[in-house]
Amino acid sequence: MSDIKPITVALDTSASPLLVAVQGNGKIVFRRRKGIKQERLLFPVLQEALSACNATLQEVHRICIVRGPGRFTGIRIALTFASMMQYLNQATVYGTTLFEILRRQVEPSASFRRFKKQYSNGVLGVVLHAFREEYFLQIFDGSDSIPVWLSREELLSRLAGYKRPLFLAGTDKEGADLTTLTDGKYPLAASKDCRVQPQTLLSLAQDETLQTGALEPLYLKPARFELVAPL
DSSP states (O other): OOOOOOEEEEEEOSSSSEEEEEEETTEEEEEEEOOSOHHHHHHHHHHHHHHHTTOOGGGEEEEEEEOOSSOHHHHHHHHHHHHHHHHHHOOEEEEEOHHHHHHHHHTTSHHHHHHHHHOTTOEEEEEEEEETTEEEEEEESSSOOOOEEEEHHHHHHHHHHOSSOEEEEEEOGGGOOSHHHHTTOSOBOOGGGGSOOHHHHHHHTTOGGGGTTTTOOOOOSOOGGGGSOOO
């Protein structure tokens, strides 16, 4: 019988700070490190967290990664690491998005439950700042809607034109809340629920539906050449 202990690792390399969480041997350890050179930060931080759990890289057999949206290079770091562990350790890989993570954190919250009690047909929208005056949006209304990339004006227009009550979660520039962006027109999730929590990432490593497409990056903003209309 194998004496290898199954260890779960969860990573968010989509932006700064880097988040590494490790679960195993009765412990949960997580570390955050600021910096954009995450290719240099990942292994020292991961080794520190593994050591705190009395575990090694060879014992990692479950991995949950954030596959977007975010920095192109950052997302590739997590995807590359997960692919390596899948090959070397036969680890099971789970891939999720920032939209799904925030949904999992916000929907059980007291503020969202109060919103749903008041507006039974109300839904959750997740807004994430992308770059300059650009944003990402996904509305969880049961219609399998996909996340989209929008200018600030397009975002505000889409929110204003939506026919059902909206409860918003997410972040504006520099991680600020959405109050200024939305001019206080919508109820907002608590700041703590709009930041990726290690326990949420680790719990998603139990969701079998997240194995499908786990290693497919979510890049929502098209490349510059894709924005040029063909002649």
